Amino acid sequence: MDKCPRQYDSYQSTLTPALLAKAKEQLHEDECTRDPSLVQMREFIAKHPQIQRCRTDALFLLRFLRARKFNVTAACEMLENYLRCFQQWPHCFRIRDSFETYEKLIDAAYLVPLGYTSGGQFVLLYRPACLDLSWMRPAHVMKLGAVLAECYCDEEELQVGGMELISDYQGVTVAGLGMWTIMDLKLLMDATTKAMPIRTKRVHILGLPRFGAALVSTCLAMIPLKNQQKVVSFMEFDDELTKQALSQ
Numbered sequence: 001m002d003k004c005p006r007q008y009d010s011y012q013s014t015l016t017p018a019l020l021a022k023a024k025e026q027l028h029e030d031e032c033t034r035d036p037s038l039v040q041m042r043e044f045i046a047k048h049p050q051i052q053r054c055r056t057d058a059l060f061l062l063r064f065l066r067a068r069k070f071n072v073t074a075a076c077e078m079l080e081n082y083l084r085c086f087q088q089w090p091h092c093f094r095i096r097d098s099f100e101t102y103e104k105l106i107d108a109a110y111l112v113p114l115g116y117t118s119g120g121q122f123v124l125l126y127r128p129a130c131l132d133l134s135w136m137r138p139a140h141v142m143k144l145g146a147v148l149a150e151c152y153c154d155e156e157e158l159q160v161g162g163m164e165l166i167s168d169y170q171g172v173t174v175a176g177l178g179m180w181t182i183m184d185l186k187l188l189m190d191a192t193t194k195a196m197p198i199r200t201k202r203v204h205i206l207g208l209p210r211f212g213a214a215l216v217s218t219c220l221a222m223i224p225l226k227n228q229q230k231v232v233s234f235m236e237f238d239d240e241l242t243k244q245a246l247s248q
Helices: 017-027 031-047 058-067 072-088 099-107 138-152 156-161 174-178 182-195 210-221 239-247
Strands: 111-116 122-126 163-168 200-206 231-234
Touching: 017 156, 031 058, 031 072, 058 072, 058 156, 072 182, 099 138, 111 138, 122 156, 138 182, 174 210, 182 210
Parallel strands: 122 163, 163 200, 200 231
Antiparallel strands: 111 122
């Protein structure tokens, strides 16, 4: 993974005409902005004294450019934060556990990719009640989230369409929410808003018990107002409400 290869790859679009139009309208992306932005990001990586290894392929860099709507300075800052997460908190973000551990995390089904909506948003379901509290901790939630991000973030449809998160708190216990410390929440909120190159379009909170309101309020206080405004809350789980939420 050479941060300054002799030759860089060229971008080959896999976007449909509709997604190309959406990228231009919503992200300010076209050939006139894309190619110069990739050049600038590659120069930034090559000259950065603290970056030792980093992917420089177009698809990887477009994660950050699209997440920041082709503001190159903001995209480079997000890339720095992304790389810092893996260095400073490897227990939460580095993929270095055994296959059996990840198999157990996946089988628990507390983070489930649901595919894409008709509007082109990638949907991820989070179910904290499925966590096995005998051994699972906040780091496992972030660890599997990081794995899923690496698996799906190279999909151009996700990069352009963004993501919707459904947080289903039905059946969650006090212990299931109480395991999160302020430091855990701060790390998670900073990572999702400042480091992970995913455009979160909306967060749907379903079935939140009254004892969980304080945790959600704490999380909201840690993120910018524009991100707070993306949160939609339904107090009770209902299939019709879920369909309504995803159709918006």
